Amino acid sequence: MGKMKGGAGLSYTSLTAQLRMLRAKPHSVRYTHDFSRPEYQSGDSLRSLAEKRGLYIGTIAQEDDTYKQYLPGQFDSLTCGNAMKWGWLSREGRLGEYDYARADAIVDYAVAQGCRMRGHTLVWGRNPPHSYPGEVDRILQASATPKEDLRSILRAHVTEVVGHFKGRVRQWDVVNEPFSVYDKRFADYTFYQVLGKEYIFNAFRYAKEADSSLSLVLNEQFFFYRDARAKAFLALVREMKERDIPLDTVGLQHHVMFVEQDIDDFRWFIGQLDALGLKFEITELDIRQKIFQKAPDMALAQAEAYYAILCECVNAPHCTGVTLWGTDDGNSWYDHMAPFAMRCFQPNAPLLFDAAGRKKPAYYAVQYALRQHREEIR
Ligand code: XIL
Numbered sequence: 001m002g003k004m005k006g007g008a009g010l011s012y013t014s015l016t017a018q019l020r021m022l023r024a025k026p027h028s029v030r031y032t033h034d035f036s037r038p039e040y041q042s043g044d045s046l047r048s049l050a051e052k053r054g055l056y057i058g059t060i061a062q063e064d065d066t067y068k069q070y071l072p073g074q075f076d077s078l079t080c081g082n083a084m085k086w087g088w089l090s091r092e093g094r095l096g097e098y099d100y101a102r103a104d105a106i107v108d109y110a111v112a113q114g115c116r117m118r119g120h121t122l123v124w125g126r127n128p129p130h131s132y133p134g135e136v137d138r139i140l141q142a143s144a145t146p147k148e149d150l151r152s153i154l155r156a157h158v159t160e161v162v163g164h165f166k167g168r169v170r171q172w173d174v175v176n177e178p179f180s181v182y183d184k185r186f187a188d189y190t191f192y193q194v195l196g197k198e199y200i201f202n203a204f205r206y207a208k209e210a211d212s213s214l215s216l217v218l219n220e221q222f223f224f225y226r227d228a229r230a231k232a233f234l235a236l237v238r239e240m241k242e243r244d245i246p247l248d249t250v251g252l253q254h255h256v257m258f259v260e261q262d263i264d265d266f267r268w269f270i271g272q273l274d275a276l277g278l279k280f281e282i283t284e285l286d287i288r289q290k291i292f293q294k295a296p297d298m299a300l301a302q303a304e305a306y307y308a309i310l311c312e313c314v315n316a317p318h319c320t321g322v323t324l325w326g327t328d329d330g331n332s333w334y335d336h337m338a339p340f341a342m343r344c345f346q347p348n349a350p351l352l353f354d355a356a357g358r359k360k361p362a363y364y365a366v367q368y369a370l371r372q373h374r375e376e377i378r
Contacts, residue, residue: 147195254284
């Protein structure tokens with residue numbers, strides 16, 4: 001479907017909410033390592049170390065083929081940045097017509113390299129026609145029976161796409177970002193307006209029916225892991241467990257764009273998931289360098305932040321993997337999205353490799369965390 005650019009409508013641009021975020025008290029970084037020093041560095045690939053820890057380590061395929069420079073060398077898991085989103089899979093934006101060419105090429109590459117493929121994402125209500133074909137809204141507006149119509153549209157889509165990738169995609173983000181970006185309400189998507197949270201439950205049931213061997217993920221972005229919004233999310237997953245909805249893993253996007261997430265809160269949150277018998281995976285990790293502008297060295301501060309989050313993953317037996325949302329600083333989504341594309345928000349430089357593909361201190365921080373044994377970390 002090529003023509004659609006997609007990023008423009010992403011809702012991180014509420015000015016008041018952003019100002020609140022930018023004023024939030026920064027989590028203090030502990031400068032205990034200098035990841036530019038050789039004692040913190042080794043020649044092992046991230047992939048080989050992650051495999052020893054029982055974790056997947058992943059990256060994304062964007063619109064170019066940069067991912068092939070890094071996978072399978074460094075990574076053993078791949079997610080499509082856009083190519084599997086409903087809008088992108090739809091032939092000329094038409095409902096029920098699919099064009100799998102780009103997504104298939106990516107999946108086939110990953111599978112041929114012995115890597116796990118993650119599916120992203122089946123049901124996502126934010127910014128159509130990027131996330132789903134605009135025709136859905138038109139049909140529902142004209143419909144006398146919108147509930148029934150939406151149920152059958154969602155069932156048909158999930159069944160079709162899961163079926164198409166069956167045996168190749170091992171894990172799916174079944175529902176993406178069910179909550180509103182900055183508060184504890186459910187996002188006011190068409191899907192929610194028509195069906196309430198039933199749309200979430202149904203999507204998981206349809207995916208399970210289509211491929212019972214899948215790992216099924218509810219994926220969400222958090223800026224804070226112990227606020228009212230995080231607790232509302234936990235209430236949702238608790239309800240899903242009580243209702244026997246086939247959810248097994250919570251996907252934490254972990255885009256660090258405004259302030260560094262508080263690690264103690266993060267630990268509390270994953271403890272709650274563990275108590276519910278749920279696994280978790282970091283699905284879209286990136287940490288903007290600019291948020292450390294007051295630190296003596298932004299790149300080293302960023303590396304500490306990477307180290308802190310990776311240690312939590314290595315340390316948590318119910319963590320299944322970590323995916324970086326991009327390959328290198330040359331093609332991060334922030335550089336194409338308001339407000340982060342603006343000069344005053346630069347450098348975004350949120351990934352492990354610089355634009356020339358060189359390893360940053362953040363790379364060695366991830367590597368060092370993966371080299372630890374659980375018992376060594378704290
Ligand atoms: C982003 C892509 O990286 C961009 O290329 C695109 O323009 C917009 O979407 N949360 C998600 C991802 O779940 O799908 C988003 O990906 C980033 C935020």
